[in-house]
Amino acid sequence: MYIKIPKNRISKIAIVKTDCKLYLSQVIAQQKCDYAINGGLYDMKSGKVNPIPLRIDGKTIATSSDGYWVLAWNDGPDISMVHSKDMGKYKNAIACATMLKDGQNTIFTYTSAQGGVRGRTGFGDDHDNVHLFVSTDNKGPPTSLRSTMKQNGAQNAIMLDCGGSSQLYYNGKYLQGEKRKVAYWVCIWTVKDTSCPYPEPTRTLKKGCVGEDVKWLQYKLNLAIDAKLPVTDSFWTLTEDAVKDFQKKNCLVVDGIAGTKTIAKLKEVM
Numbered sequence: 001m002y003i004k005i006p007k008n009r010i011s012k013i014a015i016v017k018t019d020c021k022l023y024l025s026q027v028i029a030q031q032k033c034d035y036a037i038n039g040g041l042y043d044m045k046s047g048k049v050n051p052i053p054l055r056i057d058g059k060t061i062a063t064s065s066d067g068y069w070v071l072a073w074n075d076g077p078d079i080s081m082v083h084s085k086d087m088g089k090y091k092n093a094i095a096c097a098t099m100l101k102d103g104q105n106t107i108f109t110y111t112s113a114q115g116g117v118r119g120r121t122g123f124g125d126d127h128d129n130v131h132l133f134v135s136t137d138n139k140g141p142p143t144s145l146r147s148t149m150k151q152n153g154a155q156n157a158i159m160l161d162c163g164g165s166s167q168l169y170y171n172g173k174y175l176q177g178e179k180r181k182v183a184y185w186v187c188i189w190t191v192k193d194t195s196c197p198y199p200e201p202t203r204t205l206k207k208g209c210v211g212e213d214v215k216w217l218q219y220k221l222n223l224a225i226d227a228k229l230p231v232t233d234s235f236w237t238l239t240e241d242a243v244k245d246f247q248k249k250n251c252l253v254v255d256g257i258a259g260t261k262t263i264a265k266l267k268e269v270m
Helices: 024-031 084-089 142-151 212-225 237-249 260-269
Strands: 002-006 010-017 035-038 054-056 059-062 069-073 080-083 092-094 097-101 121-125 129-134 156-159 168-170 173-175 184-190
Touching: 002 212, 010 024, 010 054, 010 092, 024 035, 024 168, 024 184, 035 121, 035 129, 069 084, 069 121, 069 156, 080 084, 097 121, 097 142, 121 142, 129 142, 129 168, 142 156, 212 237, 212 260, 237 260
Parallel strands: none
Antiparallel strands: 002 129, 010 184, 035 168, 035 184, 054 059, 054 092, 069 080, 069 092, 097 156, 121 129, 121 156, 168 173
């Protein structure tokens, strides 16, 4: 599952440390967040995090003498990749296996526990979006994760813990949600969209359609994928291309037609 969350829709990103005591569903019940993924590496017996840079709400939890590229932020929308020597300037920072920096492949070093073919969790960003990717077991080696995130436009990205730890919550749904209690989680809250002034579609929308519900579709696509569509009442080539882009990024049938599944996914994402 690949998800892009526009930074201008994010109100908060937090690292929630649970010391392997809570399942993801319990974290969601406590935090009431909109998205969550598993964090980085830890000792499965003790629940202690590995000595890899980690900073939570202004407190450094773990460090390393090795230099790391970390994803760091204060509130969330300001997330960016910085060197671990500078992570003290931010309230929150997380590192693991760096895959991408400024759109370029980095030296990709990971432990044997992260190798092979298994579930994957990726966390990254570009100028406008936060990127999340989680796959189930036996889906590919680490290099396939990097390729997937790069192809989807991530400029900076790290591979987090994987295999049975790879878990995702998004808008009321779980991917491997009760598989493992992990040491910490990345939780994301978004600004709720209550201001859309256009009526939600009750029909399938495709090229040639005209109406106020087309404006709803264009408005939502602009929020979801930064489509930069003019909000008109007409569904033509630009809107069709944006629908295809959204469908591709959300693992839907790519046909450029906003049917029941595409409209439902737009409501989920935003």
